[in-house]
Amino acid sequence: xxxxxxxxxxxxxxxxxxxxxxxxxxxxxxxxxxxxxxxxxxxxxxxxxxxxxxxxxxxxxxxxxxxxxxxxxxxxxxxxxxxxxxxxxxxxxxxxxxxxxxxxxxxxxxxxxxxxxxxxxxxxxxxxxxxxxxxxxxxxxxxxxxxxxxxxxxxxxxxxxxxxxxxxxxxxxxxxxxxxxxxxxxxxxxxxxxxxxxxxxxxxxxxxxxxxxxxxxxxxxxxxxxxxxxxxxxxxxxxxxxxxxxxxxxxxxxxxxxxxxxxxxxxxxxxxxxxxxxxxxxxxxxxxxxxxxxxxxxxxxxxxxxxxxxxxxxxx
Amino acid sequence: xxxxxxxxxxxxxxxxxxxxxxxxxxxxxxxxxxxxxxxxxxxxxxxxxxxxxxxxxxxxxxxxxxxxxxxxxxxxxxxxxxxxxxxxxxxxxxxxxxxxxxxxxxxxxxxxxxxxxxxxxxxxxxxxxxxxxxxxxxxxxxxxxxxxxxxxxxxxxxxxxxxxxxxxxxxxxxxxxxxxxxxxxxxxxxxxxxxxxxxxxxxxxxxxxxxxxxxxxxxxxxxxxxxxxxxxxxxxxxxxxxxxxxxxxxxxxxxxxxxxxxxxxxxxxxxxxxxxxxxxxxxxxxxxxxxxxxxxxxxxxxxxxxxxxxxxxxxx
Numbered sequence: 001x002x003x004x005x006x007x008x009x010x011x012x013x014x015x016x017x018x019x020x021x022x023x024x025x026x027x028x029x030x031x032x033x034x035x036x037x038x039x040x041x042x043x044x045x046x047x048x049x050x051x052x053x054x055x056x057x058x059x060x061x062x063x064x065x066x067x068x069x070x071x072x073x074x075x076x077x078x079x080x081x082x083x084x085x086x087x088x089x090x091x092x093x094x095x096x097x098x099x100x101x102x103x104x105x106x107x108x109x110x111x112x113x114x115x116x117x118x119x120x121x122x123x124x125x126x127x128x129x130x131x132x133x134x135x136x137x138x139x140x141x142x143x144x145x146x147x148x149x150x151x152x153x154x155x156x157x158x159x160x161x162x163x164x165x166x167x168x169x170x171x172x173x174x175x176x177x178x179x180x181x182x183x184x185x186x187x188x189x190x191x192x193x194x195x196x197x198x199x200x201x202x203x204x205x206x207x208x209x210x211x212x213x214x215x216x217x218x219x220x221x222x223x224x225x226x227x228x229x230x231x232x233x234x235x236x237x238x239x240x241x242x243x244x245x246x247x248x249x250x251x252x253x254x255x256x257x258x259x260x261x262x263x264x265x266x267x268x269x270x271x272x273x274x275x276x277x278x279x280x281x282x283x284x285x286x287x288x289x290x291x292x293x294x295x296x297x298x299x300x301x302x303x304x305x306x307x308x309x310x311x312x313x314x315x316x
Numbered sequence: 317x318x319x320x321x322x323x324x325x326x327x328x329x330x331x332x333x334x335x336x337x338x339x340x341x342x343x344x345x346x347x348x349x350x351x352x353x354x355x356x357x358x359x360x361x362x363x364x365x366x367x368x369x370x371x372x373x374x375x376x377x378x379x380x381x382x383x384x385x386x387x388x389x390x391x392x393x394x395x396x397x398x399x400x401x402x403x404x405x406x407x408x409x410x411x412x413x414x415x416x417x418x419x420x421x422x423x424x425x426x427x428x429x430x431x432x433x434x435x436x437x438x439x440x441x442x443x444x445x446x447x448x449x450x451x452x453x454x455x456x457x458x459x460x461x462x463x464x465x466x467x468x469x470x471x472x473x474x475x476x477x478x479x480x481x482x483x484x485x486x487x488x489x490x491x492x493x494x495x496x497x498x499x500x501x502x503x504x505x506x507x508x509x510x511x512x513x514x515x516x517x518x519x520x521x522x523x524x525x526x527x528x529x530x531x532x533x534x535x536x537x538x539x540x541x542x543x544x545x546x547x548x549x550x551x552x553x554x555x556x557x558x559x560x561x562x563x564x565x566x567x568x569x570x571x572x573x574x575x576x577x578x579x580x581x582x583x584x585x586x587x588x589x590x591x592x593x594x595x596x597x598x599x600x601x602x603x604x605x606x607x608x609x610x611x612x613x614x615x616x617x618x619x620x621x622x623x624x625x626x627x628x629x630x631x632x
Contacts, residue, residue: 115442119435119472122472123472126431126472126474126475126476130474130476130478131474131512131513131516132471132472132473132474132511132513134467134470134471134472134511135471135473135474135507135511135512138467138507138511139507139511142503146503146507147503150467151450151454151466151467151470154450154467154470154471154472155448155450155451155470156435156438156439156442156448156450156470157448157451158442158446158447158448158451159442160442160446162446187458187462187463191451191454191455191462195448195450195451195454195455196447196451197447197448200447
């Protein structure tokens with residue numbers, strides 16, 4: 001359900017590198033050439049290109065891109081070119097810094113990656129920043145948000161589909177009690193959301209819905225502006241229905257006064273090879289306009305071209 | 317610094333299996349034969365023996381041992397035969413059950429294994445119990461102990477030796493303030509202990525000692541019987557000086573009225589291939605009697621023989 005298109009006959013990494021090298025040289029940068037190569041190679045191929053580039057020219061391709069490109073276009077090309085685990089490590093780092101603080105992005109990464117992927121992200125973080133990801137998340141947060149984000153990003157959930165119905169019932173009851181008494185930061189509520197498997201949580205939320213008459217996320221809308229409550233809802237949504245979560249993030253990014261290119265780049269770069277096809281379906285279902293058209297109306301230039309190549313266009 | 321001795325010429329796994337099979341058959345079990353084989357094979361060899369046994373006889377060697385052996389001897393042979401990650405997963409599981417509750421063992425495992433080992437333990441837990449280790453630890457604990465154990469067992473610490481002296485100072489100050497005001501469960505104190513690298517913590521504790529005149533663990537002895545404080549001290553000791561921690565656990569296990577064979581087996585089975593030589597040195601330094609003699613005086617029968625074969629004897 002990826003949206004990127006890799007040509008039937010892929011040039012060798014050395015040929016790609018030669019073209020990229022050309023795109024950087026001469027008067028101005030040839031952005032179209034860069035897009036035509038990088039947007040149409042999968043993660044393994046991009047990784048090989050980066051390695052080959054270093055071998056051939058003794059330079060890090062990422063540093064070259066950093067030198068040649070700028071602003072939003074640069075950011076999406078860099079995010080896309082990074083290996084997935086490294087990209088997530090970078091985005092979590094960004095999300096903990098003051099100027100680019102983004103707790104929602106941390107929740108999103110914690111809830112939509114698999115356990116093995118999260119482990120690799122944490123390894124990549126060690127290698128990049130010489131300290132632990134969960135330590136930085138804890139250091140840069142406090143109070144209820146820390147209480148939620150730390151276990152969320154540290155847990156490695158079980159991924160089998162076994163469900164214990166007894167727990168689903170008893171834990172739906174706990175969730176309902178805590179929500180009813182507005183103890184949204186209760187340690188039991190956080191324990192359940194942060195440690196149970198996705199299959200188990202789905203059963204718990206279904207039981208909640210059946211037994212107490214509302215979807216749990218509806219009951220968590222008491223104060224739509226409260227950041228902590230919003231993160232709780234994002235946790236639940238992105239654990240149980242990630243495509244819908246991503247479609248919503250894209251909708252908000254596009255409908256904003258002044259498009260949110262950061263969010264757009266984050267979602268497109270991390271999902272184009274995973275489930276972007278399903279995200280586009282969800283987007284269309286909710287907005288009655290195909291995602292590529294919505295993006296084309298709202299963005300422009302190299303950034304627009306790069307995004308559209310990654311999500312596919314004209315086929316909706 | 318392992319203490320187990322593997323013979324120069326190791327029989328093939330099939331030969332070992334044949335001998336083990338013999339040890340199980342006929343009148344009574346031949347414990348000496350079992351010890352002479354299993355106590356002198358390293359983890360990779362034992363794993364191969366277990367696999368070969370299943371291939372040859374269609375039975376799980378662990379189940380056979382479980383059938384043939386009993387009590388403390390059985391437990392140490394089973395612990396020893398398990399693969400390290402699987403053994404730790406099993407011991408954490410045990411440590412969360414009501415009848416065998418042992419928070420100290422959880423702290424020990426969390427603080428003395430490497431990040432990659434802890435990751436494998438959590439994978440092994442998934443495979444064995446169909447849920448997450450950190451979820452079970454959270455489920456079976458509460459209050460301050462949960463607040464400490466959950467991040468301790470979930471963190472994957474950075475393992476490089478870079479140290480940030482600015483943090484060492486500022487975090488030593490935080491630790492000292494919280495300890496001085498008896499806020500032992502403060503979230504900042506827990507954040508520091510559970511997420512910083514071992515090298516960073518060592519610098520922080522040294523700074524604490526230099527600046528405030530006492531080793532941090534001394535300041536945490538306000539109430540020696542308080543379990544939470546004891547776990548904090550164990551955390552610090554086993555992060556910074558694991559051999560001394562293990563030597564202490566062995567001393568307490570042996571000096572108890574009625575030896576604590578569980579603790580003895582836990583430490584011996586998990587350290588005989590790692591750092592038991594250093595643990596024996598620490599033991600001798602503190603008790604003026606070699607560990608093997610202390611154990612020989614205090615235990616008996618097959619259990620004693622197995623332990624002594626694993627830690628080495630007569631060479632002190």
